[in-house]
Amino acid sequence: MKVESSEMTRIIQRVGKIAVLMGGAAAEREISLKSGRAIWQALDRSGFDAEPVVWDGKSLNIFDEERFQFFFIAVHGKGGEDGSIQAVLDIKGVPYTGSGILSSALGMDKRKSKIIWRHMGLRTPDFVSVGKGATVEEVEHIGFPLVVKPPCQGSSIGVSLVRSKLEFRSALEVANHYGSEIMVEKYISGFEYTVPVLGKKVLPVVKIETERDFYDFSAKYDSNTTRYICPSDLTFEKEKEISGLAMQSYLSLGCGGWGRVDFIQDNDGEFHVIEINTVPGMTSHSLVPMSAKRAGFSFEQLVVEILRLAIEEGTS
Secondary structure, rough: OOOOOHHHHHHHHHOOOEEEEEEEEOHHHHHHHHHHHHHHHHHHHHHEEEEEEEEHHHHHHHHHOOOOOOEEOOOOOOOOOOOHHHHHHHHHHOOOOOOOOOHHHHOOHHHHHHHHHHOHHHHOOOEEEOOOOHHHHHHHOOOOEEEEEEEOOOOOOOOOOEHHHHHHHHHHHHHHHOOOEEEEEOOOEEEEEEEEOOEEEEEOEEEEOOOOOOOOHHHHHHOOEEEEOOOOOOHHHHHHHHHHHHHHHHHOOOOEEEEEEEEEOOOOOOOEEEEEEEOOOEEEOOOHHHHHHHHHOOHHHHHHHHHHHHHHHOOO
């Protein structure tokens, strides 16, 4: 998917000096730093005038610096993926990659996105929102096992699989480290898949196999036994089905540029949409670059395409 030299020149001239924004104050800071460095290096190799900018998640001074004409957002989680940075940049009139304010906020809050998906007729696990003092009686109607998670974190941070009433209290305490609002979701047993979206295209589906109870933080970033299968083992019909569901989930939140939609296929073969990532990881373990490679994109070409989409879709 090589970009013609004339088109590359146009993109370089159009975006000007790029700040690759990484870091933040969220629990995913270290992952963001890895993503940001990889993106910056790819831009540098591709001839762009780019600078890595490590953000503390609080100061807004960096957004006032006139030397940057464009922001490539690589901040995961709260602050970077929830519409906050997008709002500041919109006010400043500075273009950036990815989804806008509202779609970022909806995608970051798993409760709100699930409400919209359910309204759209998309299958997603039952859930209830509770506080840190919740009792088992408030959630047992969903049925065990349960997944207890902070609704506005990524990378499975703070997520626990609860198989019995005895495990519920400790899971609440873990999730409460990341906010007072907690989501309790029905656990769906089955196979895990993720579907990257790039502009109006759905990239190849990736199947995830882990030896752990579910695809948690350790399985994502620490384990050497987690397996990623791309192309997936789905039939043509099932791959087409999940791809359509991914695009529907993505568009229903108004997302743009790029993203990644996660699913579980239950034992009856039905797909359940779990969550969406509007600033997916771009590390060596990340799934969007893996899928994009299968579609013919090198890492550098993927990064350039994300920039091109920002220009075409109106954030630039």
